[in-house]
Amino acid sequence: MELPIKLSKESREPIYHQIENQLKALIAGGHLPADAPLPSIRVLSKDLETSVITIRRAYQNLEYQGFIRTSQGKGTFVAEIEESLKQEVKVSAVYQTIEHAVETAFSYDYTLEQIEEIFQEVLMEYKKKGE
Amino acid sequence: MNRIAEISQAEKTIDDFHLGPINIEIKPGTITALVGNNGSGKSTLLKLLMNLAKPDKGNIRISEKLVFGPDESWKTQVSYQPQTVIGWNAFTGNTLKEFISPLYPDWDDSLFTKMAKLFDIPLNKRFGKLSQGVQQKLNLALTVPRNTPLVLLDEPTSFMDIPSKKHFIDLLADWMDDGNRAIVMTSHQSADIMKLADYLYVLQGGKMIGTYEKDELIGSYLQYWMKGEMPALPIPGELSREHQRLITCSPEAAEAFFQENDLTFTSAVPLDLEEIISLLLTERKER
Numbered sequence: 001m002e003l004p005i006k007l008s009k010e011s012r013e014p015i016y017h018q019i020e021n022q023l024k025a026l027i028a029g030g031h032l033p034a035d036a037p038l039p040s041i042r043v044l045s046k047d048l049e050t051s052v053i054t055i056r057r058a059y060q061n062l063e064y065q066g067f068i069r070t071s072q073g074k075g076t077f078v079a080e081i082e083e084s085l086k087q088e089v090k091v092s093a094v095y096q097t098i099e100h101a102v103e104t105a106f107s108y109d110y111t112l113e114q115i116e117e118i119f120q121e122v123l124m125e126y127k128k129k130g131e
Numbered sequence: 132m133n134r135i136a137e138i139s140q141a142e143k144t145i146d147d148f149h150l151g152p153i154n155i156e157i158k159p160g161t162i163t164a165l166v167g168n169n170g171s172g173k174s175t176l177l178k179l180l181m182n183l184a185k186p187d188k189g190n191i192r193i194s195e196k197l198v199f200g201p202d203e204s205w206k207t208q209v210s211y212q213p214q215t216v217i218g219w220n221a222f223t224g225n226t227l228k229e230f231i232s233p234l235y236p237d238w239d240d241s242l243f244t245k246m247a248k249l250f251d252i253p254l255n256k257r258f259g260k261l262s263q264g265v266q267q268k269l270n271l272a273l274t275v276p277r278n279t280p281l282v283l284l285d286e287p288t289s290f291m292d293i294p295s296k297k298h299f300i301d302l303l304a305d306w307m308d309d310g311n312r313a314i315v316m317t318s319h320q321s322a323d324i325m326k327l328a329d330y331l332y333v334l335q336g337g338k339m340i341g342t343y344e345k346d347e348l349i350g351s352y353l354q355y356w357m358k359g360e361m362p363a364l365p366i367p368g369e370l371s372r373e374h375q376r377l378i379t380c381s382p383e384a385a386e387a388f389f390q391e392n393d394l395t396f397t398s399a400v401p402l403d404l405e406e407i408i409s410l411l412l413t414e415r416k417e418r
Contacts, residue, residue, distance in 0.1 A: 009401050015346055042160075046304040051329040051345040052160065 001039060002047055004031075015050055019058040021093075027067050027078055028089035038068060038076040134158050135281045135313045136209075141179055141189030150175050150337040152189065157281065160310045162303075163342075164324045165317040166408055167334035173317040174214065176334070177283045180315070181211050193281060207235060210277040212270055214285045220259030224252055224269050237278035242306075246272035249298050264290040271299065275306060284316040288323055300326050321405045335412055345404075352407050353382040355389075355396040362394055370410055378402070378410070 005022045007015060026032045039047065041055045048055070059076060062068045069079045105115045135157045142151035150172040157163060165173040178184040179191055182198040191198045193205040219227060224247065232238040247254055250268035258266060267290045275282065288296045300323065303314065318324055324331065324345075331348060333340040352370075355377045366388050368381030379385040382399070389396065402410075 010398075014350075040308050042304050042307045045329070046300065046326045049325040052162075053329060053344055054346045 001037070003039065003044070005048060007048060007050075016054045016057040016061070019044075019048065019050075019055065020061050023058070023062060024067055024089050025093055027081065028086040028093075032078045034078050034080040036078045038078065040075060136180060136191075136193045136315075138176075138179065138191050139189055141186040141191055143175065143179065143184060143186050145175070145184075148172070148175075148337055150179075151186075151339070153179070153339055155332060155339075155342065157313045157315060159280065159313055160307070161329050162307065162314045162316070162327050163330045163332055164328035165315065165332050165334065166324070168336075168412060170336075171334040172337040173334060174285055177211065177213075177285055177315065177317065180283060181209070208279050209281040209283065210235070210274045210279045211283040212274040212285060212287060214289075216258075216266075216270060221257060223257055224254035224272075227258065227269075227273055228254075231273055231277070235277040235279065239276040239278050242276040242278075243272055246275065246302070249302070250295055264292065264295075267291060268295065275303070280312055282312070282314045284314060286317055286319070288318065288320055296320075296322075303327060321403075321408070325404055331408075333408070333411055340411060348407060349401060349404060351382070352378065352380050352402045352410070353385070353399050354378045354402060355385070356398050356400075358395040358397050360394075362388075362392060380410075 003023070003026065005019060005026075007018050011018065013021075023032075023038075032038075038044075038059075041052050041059060045052045045055045059068065059070070063070060066079055066085070067081060068076055070076045102115055105118070110118075136155075137157070138153050138155045140151075141153045142149070144150075148170070153176060155163075155176075165176060167173050175184055179186055180193065180198065182191075185199060194208045196202050196205040198205060222230075228243060232240065232243075246252075246268075250265070250272065252265060252269050252272060253261070258269065261269065267287070271284075271287055274284070288299060291299065304327070306312070307314065314327070316323070316327070328345055331343045331345055333343065357375045357377060361372065361375065361377075366377060366379055367384035368379035369377060369385075370380055371378045377385075388394075
């Protein structure tokens with residue numbers, strides 16, 4: 001099974017962390033339900049062109065945080081996670097995306113006021129579409 | 132973690148070529164790619180492991196047995212796919228399988244059948260009559276199903292078509308799932324290395340340059356496109372510069388240097404593995 005994970009080589013975020021966060025988002029967003037099997041470490045390392053060391057690190061962190069569970073000889077599965085944890089992941093994903101947008105705007109020398117204007121405009125567009 | 136194979140301080144001179152000293156340890160669950168120019172000693176290293184070449188110095192162990200010792204039980208613990216096989220031309224795939232399979236207690240006949248089907252190998256045709264690509268596929272179908280803890284592959288995909296390469300890489304990844312096996316392979320195909328290797332063992336002119344964990348190696352090189360003036364002095368770890376582009380093998384120190392000297396860059400992009408290997412191999416030549 002191929003997972004919709006896309007690594008960014010340009011990003012300053014370490015590869016294992018990108019994998020970890022994208023898997024969390026897939027789990028919190030319900031794309032990977034509880035008990036869904038995950039690819040083996042070796043197969044995911046092949047698909048994402050990393051070493052097994054990197055995937056193992058991502059899986060270990062996810063297991064430690066309760067997102068996945070490994071059963072000896074059977075493989076790795078999505079764990080049953082609490083609604084509050086899902087919410088946490090979702091909120092932090094949205095925060096990070098907005099933060100990233102602000103950083104991009106800063107790198108083009110926009111002021112906070114200008115960024116706020118753009119943000120309002122984008123929101124207005126969506127409101128119009130919604131009506 | 133225990134080890135499957137180990138070479139320590141091995142050296143070998145063949146005519147005017149000197150290999151070594153070679154040190155390498157192979158652990159279960161890992162895939163190591165031997166990387167180097169033609170004639171750098173990759174194939175000789177595999178032959179040392181198989182006791183097909185005897186070292187002048189040093190020790191070589193597979194499953195803790197010295198390969199040149201009297202106890203030959205290690206031979207069922209390793210399978211080897213050489214670039215060219217000698218003596219197979221007169222035999223069909225089926226016959227070769229009858230020769231080889233009884234030698235390996237864990238021979239997996241269903242895997243052999245699966246590979247023959249996957250690669251479309253005519254098992255009733257003599258080896259000598261097959262094309263180079265099909266010979267390579269048959270050779271692999273007679274190697275991987277031996278299910279030995281250690282597999283040595285010498286340029287396994289060099290003659291393969293693109294879909295077969297993909298199938299083969301997928302198959303090896305599944306085969307490695309067991310977790311107790313290890314592969315040592317030589318390859319000039321960077322796609323093979325990207326998809327399969329965990330470690331790169333880099334050789335140049337018979338000398339070992341180093342063992343690198345793949346992602347760590349890739350992460351340790353960075354190229355910058357500088358804004359405005361280029362630094363007058365070499366930056367930390369500088370490997371090359373042309374126009375506005377700088378390549379360094381110590382990005383952290385380089386960025387600290389940029390900050391101290393009020394230098395700015397427009398973008399920082401990692402190098403791909405081919406560029407890194409080229410740098411590793413040319414950088415040394417100049418020293």
